[in-house]
Amino acid sequence: MATEYKRPLRVLLAKLGMDTHTVGITIIGHALREAGMEVIFTGLKQTPEMVCAAAIQEDVDVVGISTLSAGHTRSLPKLARLLREAGADDKLLVAGGVIPEEDKALLEQAGVHRIFTMGSDTRDIVAYLESWWETRRAEEAA
């Protein structure tokens, strides 16, 4: 038998709204690439509609949103809803950046699977995604 091909995890990274702080998302992107993942950048000033369309066209496993200038309590739940309506809620939705503690419950309830706040270690993010990926692959194989 030919050796089994382990496909890379595909991750879409995007910023929503009028937020042009790119340092964090760039570092995360490179950390994920170093961990063997395929990272797709959409560019800045995206709407939830644009991110949802890109996630479907690229058929990614994970959608990661970086947010550093507020607006996340509206845009993230909207993105979660759009993905759900498009039948794409099998994708993992994660967010990171400046997200106050008191917003977390609301976002998680709206369908954001995991929130990484300022100061998160990129290794923890990689580990989280890899462990989710292992579980997902086991489910797919079952």
Next chain:
Amino acid sequence: MRQSATEVANRLLAGETAAGARAIRWLDDRDPRGAQVLAEIYPHTGRAQAVGVTGPPGAGKSTLTDMLVAEWRRLGRRVAVIAVDPSSPFTGGAILGDRVRMGRHALDPGVFIRSLGTRGQAGGLSRSTQDAALVFDAMGFDIVIVETVGVGQDEIDVVNLAHTTVIVAVPGLGDEIQAVKAGLMEAGEVFVVNKADRDGFDATWRQMDLMLHLRAQALPDLRWDVPLLRAAAAKGEGAEEIVSAIEAHRLFLEREGEFVRRHGARARDQVLILVRDALAAIAFDLAEEAVLQQVEARTLDPYRAAEQIVSTLTNGVVTA
């Protein structure tokens, strides 16, 4: 939720984006369902015009692609883009950033953009580029643009895949001869000098013009007169001329019977590549560790070792 190949095939033939996207994923991941989908959609392919966009890193291929998409949309064509970026040969990871330049088409249902990592393939394309092009063809896209990784000299696999290849050069990459090297210069049906507003444009233009003249002299049988065009893609300048040249090339191919022939040649190539890869995989599995160890120990040379392995393979096929 496990989708069946037939379901995905039917939905993508009906033009459904998510189904097309899933089929490409399966093909890119070597999921067996990818080949099943391909079997079902294959009779519905052979119509789309595949357009390659290639050139050195930093030539503005993505921005130019974005501009061409806009122009074709203005003309009412449905356009798919396969944007290839390099995967790390060490980790397999990749940053796929070509979408960043194409944000304005994000919500246009007549445009489908897919980013692919090379995943170990040399030559400027990903292993599944041809498969993705077939999926888009079956979905009814009129134009499939294949944007390669930034290429150097002989990474011109896109020429075999595309009906029309656009070579993009830019001023200011240093030594003018370096801007577009031999392999690239001999390929391609449409040449563009991008970033025409930059210093050094005239010199690059003259150099390209000269090289195209030399190429025309060397290939007197080539009836297609290769156009050299200028563009400033970041400003949206030059789109009409480039799209007209590509459309003219399509008409030329059709007139010469080449359009169908190229689809055919592409299909043949793909079969040969698949056979080669499958046979290689079998041979590698057959390769006895003992033989390889002899080569490492310098008691057997690589050529004789390869011969032994191939002869094992041939016998295996005969007796099987």
